[in-house]
Amino acid sequence: MTITELESVTDDVINAFENLIPQLSSSSPLPSKEDLETIVNSDTTKLFVAKEGNDIVGTLTLVFNKIPTGEKAWIEDVVVSGSVRGKGVGKRLTQFAIDYALDKGITKIDLTSSPERIAANKLYQKLGFKKRVTNVYRYFINT
Secondary structure, eight states: OEEEEOOOOOHHHHHHHHHHHHHHOSSSOOOOHHHHHHHHTOSSEEEEEEEETTEEEEEEEEEEEEETTEEEEEEEEEEEOGGGTTSSHHHHHHHHHHHHHHHTTOOOEEEOOOTTOHHHHHHHHHTTOOOOOOOOOOOOOOO
């Protein structure tokens, strides 16, 4: 298995995201080719993929934020194909993102994970993430 930064959007990439995103969220729309290209070409967002052979079996997004109190990164949209769960793909993706952020001088990395994702929560804690006492709020705009 290899972990790399996604540098271009091909039909194989689009097909992989069509398979992976519903495993993460049944209510989120699938990203278009243009959406994925915008992420790939961003200076502040990195899209990492895990490949087994030629197949993309997992993905993770790392977002960098420059704010008045410093720089930090957020790990978002971690998803591993059900066919390879339990084989260390999530761990390797997350560690790759941590190492990438550290190489960029980032000292704070945040993420959120739903409590029902028990395996994911255990993984993040094993990798050194500490549960913070905070409220997370989301504002939905009716469209």
